[in-house]
Amino acid sequence: MPKRARAYWKGFLRLSLVTIGVEIYNAVESKADISFRQIHKPSGKRVNYQKIVQGIGVIDNADIVKGYEVDQDTYVTLDPEEIDAVKLDSKKTIDLVQFIDAKDIDYRYFERPYFIVPSDPLSGEGFVVIRDALRKTGKVGIAQITISGREWLVAIAPLEDGMVMEMLRYAEELRQPADFFDEVPNAKPDKEMVDLAVQLIEKKSGPFRPEKFEDHYATALKALIRDKLKGRKIVAREEDGPRGGNIIDLMEALKKSVRGGASGAEKPKKTARRSSPARRGAKKRA
Secondary structure (H helix, E strand, O other), X not given: OOOOOOOOEEEEEEEOOEEEEEEEEEOOOOOOOOOOOOEEOOOOXXXXXXXXXXXXXXXXXXXXXXXXXXXXXXXXXXXXXXXXXXXOHHHOEEEOOEEEEHHHOOHHHEEEEXXXXXXXXXXXXXXXXXXXXXXXXXXXXXXXXXXXXXEEEEEEEEEOOEEEEEEEOOHHHOOOHHHXXXXXXXXXXXXXXXXXXXXXXXXXXXXXXXXXXXXXXXXXXXXXXXXXXXXXXXXXXXOOOOOOOOOOOHHHHHHHHHHOOOOOOOOOOOOOOOOOOOOOOOOOOO
């Protein structure tokens, strides 16, 4: 385990009458993100923000509490101690209440992955039993967990020597597809064109290798920053990518693609400099 890794959550994993201690760690490395600060251009200094109440002015953080708006400009305020008074088993225990096939979870529900490990040697045996049982059955466990003031729906699955917990969205968080797909044509497509598209998909099919992909925008942005540091002038150029939505002869375009006539379509474009390989994906998909 990385030396500086800190547990995101500590508690228990329960399968019926079997309860083991576990720790949860973030499975996503977010340090690769490029973040910008707001800068005052004339002075080159960073813009700071103050917390201000209208009619009062600048206030101290110690005087700030959480409030739920029940009407316009009317709030119910809650102190941290009052919020902690909400008693939920999921604050300390992940209770596996149902098991389903991983393929039965619509991928729109997946939010963010976390690693699960036993918290101590005594929990190791029970941890391995649950992990191997999930692997043998091909199932994922469904549970709920309270983290950061919210109870999450989660799916738990085996991953290499450990387990992965994927935070899931609730059904009410998803928009209805019918609201967006109402303009999709109902006409039955030409069978030959569908067959050509199938050939094209099969031609481009292969194992998922996330390390072969890179964030080209981040790579280019870092190069731009280096150029700026060297005093080079940055000039925006017109993009020459595909325009889309203007296929005159769909059949001919499909035939050319299958024959390999569409240059550059077989693999993602590469920049002059390659970033370090991406970490292996943590999500377990059936």
